[in-house]
Structure formats: C-alpha cells, structure tokens
Amino acid sequence: MINNNSTDKPYILLTPGPLTTSSGVRSAMLKDWCTWDNEYNSLVQDMRKRVLNVAEAGDEYTMIPMQGSGTFSVEAVLTSVIGENENVLILSNGAYGDRMKTICNTAKISNSIYKIDQTETYNLDYLEELLKKNESITHLAVVHCETTSGILNPIKEIGLIAKKYNKIFIVDAMSSFGGIHFSIPEYQIDFLISSSNKCIQGVPGFGFIIAKKSELLKCEGKARSHSLDIFDQWKVMENGNGKWRFTSPTHVVRAFYQALLELEAEGGVKVRESRYKENQNTLVKGMDALGFKAIIPLEKQSPIITTFYAPKHPEYNFETFYSKLKEHGFVIYPGKLTKEESFRIGNIGEVYFEDIKTLISSVEKSMFWK
Ligand SMILES: *Cc1c(COP(=O)(O)O)cnc(C)c1O
16 A cells, blocks of 8 residues: 555646546546456447447447557557558648658658648638649548647538548547537547547547547558457447457556446536636636636637746746646646747536636645746
C-alpha cells in the first residue's frame, strides 16, 4: 500500500484529456474481468451500441474500439481505409491536422495538405476548387475541434463539399464527440475517430472508430498494419460477439461503460454540451476581467478548451504560474501555438460552473508577476 503523501494531493484537471472523471467511473475499475467471459463480451457489445446512440447512428454504422491512445485510432483509420492507388487531402489548422500528415508520410500513403493559420478556419470555396481540380483525391480528412487552439472547424459544411465530389469523409472528432451535439449520418461522416478519455469522460486506454459499414466493407485487405487493421478488428469482434482480437483494456472498457451511463443520466450530449458551454463562458468572462484575452474569436471557439495569450510581463513564466495554480488544486495546460506564447484551459470532464468560479479566484491569487 502506498502512503498518501503530497504527490497524491488531488487536483482538478483542466486539460483536454485525460480529464477529471467521476468517482463512479473510477470505482468501476475495481473488478478484474476475463476477456473470454460472456459477461464481459456482452458489456462490450452493449458499449458499442450505446456509442452509436450517442452518434445518432443507426444500423448502417458500426463502432470499432481499438487499443492505444487516440492517435492509434487515427492511424488505424488512415492506414486501413486509404489504398495503394488512392490519396487523401488533409485539412490542417493545428498539431492534430499536421499529425495526420505525419502518419500518412510514415506509412507512405499518398497525401496532400490544405494548411492554414492556427487561428483560422477553411475557405470553403477554395476547398471546393481543390476537389474540383484534383480528381485523384479519394479521401478528405479533417479535425473537428482542433485541440491545439480550441477552434471548431465547420465539419458539416466540409462534409457537404466532400460528398458533392464523392470523397470518403474522415473526421478526427477526438475532443468533440460526446461534448458537442451532432449526428454522424446528417454530417455524412464515413469514419469518425474519438477516444475513451475525452468528452465521454472515461479513462485513457483505447480509441474508437464509428464507421459507415458499406465503406468499412471495402477495406478488407487494404491495411498497411496488422494490429491497426480496423476491418480485421471489426470482423473478429463481430464473429466473437464482442471478443477483442488482442488483449482488451478491460478496466478501461468497464470505466468507459460507466461513463456512457453517466452521460445518459446527465441528459445526453445536448445537456453535456450546455454544461461545457457554461463552463467556457464563465471561464472567458472571468479571465477577461483579470486581463487575459482568448486567442480564438468567440464565433469559432469550441466549448472544449480555450487558449489565452500569456501575459507580456517580463517576470511571467508558465512553470511558476502552473505550480501556483496546482497548489490551489487546478492543473492547466501549456500552449501549443507556433506564433504566440500562450496557455490553455480545458473545461471538459467532471467539471462544473462552481469549479470554474473557484479557478478564476485561484488564477487571481496566482498572478505572482502583478
Ligand atoms: C487528444 C487528441 C488526439 C489523440 O491524442 P492521443 O494523445 O493520442 O490520445 C487526436 N486528435 C485530437 C483533436 C485530440 O484532441
């Protein structure tokens, strides 16, 4: 038994995941499960159905969980669905868009990129031109909430254009799925990726893909990786009635299942989204009153995570600010913007309006440079 000491002091994570989970989710992990056991595999099947409900997706879709962090699932999709003579146009306004390009380059998947500034969203007329001119493009991939900055990309409009030109539409909705309401069929998404430790509010350990079955069925034999082959993963799971192809992260799955029940008990995605929005509004107003400006304009800002300009004061440094806030029980996130010094504050997870209020007064007490 490890003694409680200062390093075990609890804090609220205001980060884009792993995030603060409920005690219900954490206690769901206290039992060990057998991966061959019917009870566990039925739970997996039920989990898959419930995720499809969150996505408002019917029988034409399926949910495929994949071991690893979220990036493994992004890589699983890109390497499983884009074949030898196909190529993908990647849209990027941040680190996660860029990461899709790195994945494709490493796997030698032919790709091109439409890259813009981290504080902007795409010019849809220009996107349409690109697709019109380049008939060799077969797939279009975009990040929904670009967690680098907190900007929200217009995936509904992008999906309309993708389908007008008959492209397979891939969306990294890692940090938005379950926290921002949308319907996968309505948005015409063929492959959506998210993970256990973001807005569903589970713990880290696996990612998942929501795939349009008719497109998934075309992926047999296409994969460039064995362990990340989403077609094979799906087929084994379907045939085994919920049994994973390789060792499944049992405790994480059980916690995720509990998190899904708690999402339903909260009132579903719309209610969760309004809680996140209230958190975000409270955050931006409170920070503004203390002199911190958000980088992303309000109309493009997601309710997930907010980037603030770092104070220009010569004595300011992120590490000290971070440590002071941690002493007050809050953990924030460093900035990831290329141009400006910044920091980020997330508001997803088991975090409420009152917590953000307390955060604001803690920020005020932590402004050591004043
Ligand atoms: C969190 C996140 C990922 C995955 O990151 P991992 O560290 O691999 O879990 C991918 N895309 C976006 C937009 C994210 O927010």
